Amino acid sequence: MTGPAPRPEVLRIAAYVGGESKLPGVNRVIKLSSNEGAFGVPPGAAEAFARVAQELHRYPDGGSTELRRAIGRRFGLDPERIVCGTGSDELIQHLCHIYGGPGTEIVMSMHGFTMYQIAGTYAGSRVLKTPERNLTADVDAMLGAVSAATRLVFLANPNNPTGSLLPRAEVERLRRALPSDVLLVLDAAYAEYVERADYEPGIALVDAGDNTVMLRTFSKVFGLGGMRVGWAYAPAGVVDVLNRVRGVFNVNIAAQAAAVAALAEPGWVERSRAHNAEWRARLGAALTDAGIKVWPSEGNFLLADFDTVARAEAANAWLRARGIIVRGMAAYDLPHCLRITVGNAEECALVADALAAFMAEARTHG
Ligand SMILES: *Cc1c(COP(=O)(O)O)cnc(C)c1O
Secondary structure, eight states, X not given: XXXXXXXXXGGGOOOOOOXXXXXXXXXXXXXXXSOOOTTOSOHHHHHHHHHGGGGTTSOOOTTOHHHHHHHHHHHTOOGGGEEEXXXXXXXXXXXXXXXXXXXXXXXEETTSOTHHHHHHHHHTOEEXXXXXXXXXXXXHHHHHTOOTTEEEEEEESSOTTTOOOOOHHHHHHHHHHSOTTSEEEEEOTTGXXXXXXXXXXXXXXXXXXXXXEEEEESSSTTSOGGGOOEEEEOOHHHHHHHHHHSOTTOSOHHHHXXXXXXXXXXXXHHHHHHHHXXXXXXXXXXXXXXXXXXXXXXXXXXXXXXXXXXXXXXXXXXXXXXXXXXXXXXXXXXXXXXXXXXXXXXXXXXXXXXXXXXXXXXXXXO
């Protein structure tokens, strides 16, 4: 007997594997595998979550009105041009289905965020991955892959998992050279961590035309990965179609309340950014001292390069045996690397010490 057959392209998708959070036999796990904020949940968000418990019988506001207003105030944006989603993942999926589909192509860079490939393939598009330079998206290579069939170009900036960033001028050059009917999606999930002056998350390009979208998330600096809230800042035409197809009540009542409260948490982003800048540098220096190559990162994570697959796997096993979970990078075609989230001070020290010991052991025993 044969069951119902899915569309063939669905079976070409490798299911997304999230960062692990448990290790057998280990009570206290140090989880540095999903780039969650180093400080946990903003206290005000936890309080808002508890308060909303008495209202769980109510449907949420399907338009996330208060949340969009709060985002608009915080970032100086028109709430009418904001669409909230069940994480930015939901919005990535919808954009692929709205603008992509069979016979169309989507362009992303080689080590770009893998969700674009999953969502694009699901939509029926062909997803083209273009070569990078120094693990950084190459605008010319991306432009070279654009054809008459191209409908979307995805750029995570900064990129996960490489941490690399394209300066504002390069992103503008990409937009200028793309055909006007190609949607450029700028995924700025890590925007708050960036300290470089030549960076722009995408707001200016969204405002400058009708074919660029910026995506943001509450899952990283705002410490709400478990709540699933992301948002798009988009031209009116894109807002209109996203609102036609998104889940009607896509952002649940607790998620909306927690996100509004997270935005109101005094000093949260500033403290998180300062902590990240300090500990990203300290962790990077410690790994470099231990003899591990570390790629420059503008996010809240570092890509540690062990040169060989065997050494990266041995390092991963070594960390796991000590209760530390980082992210293996085989799914990103970087099997010789591990991605390590910048955690709190203690977590950074633990992972740095463990990897220094690993490298010392590797030197002694080959
Ligand atoms: C973490 C991350 C997101 C956020 O996804 P959510 O669905 O909002 O949790 C989006 N893009 C990139 C590049 C990320 O690393």
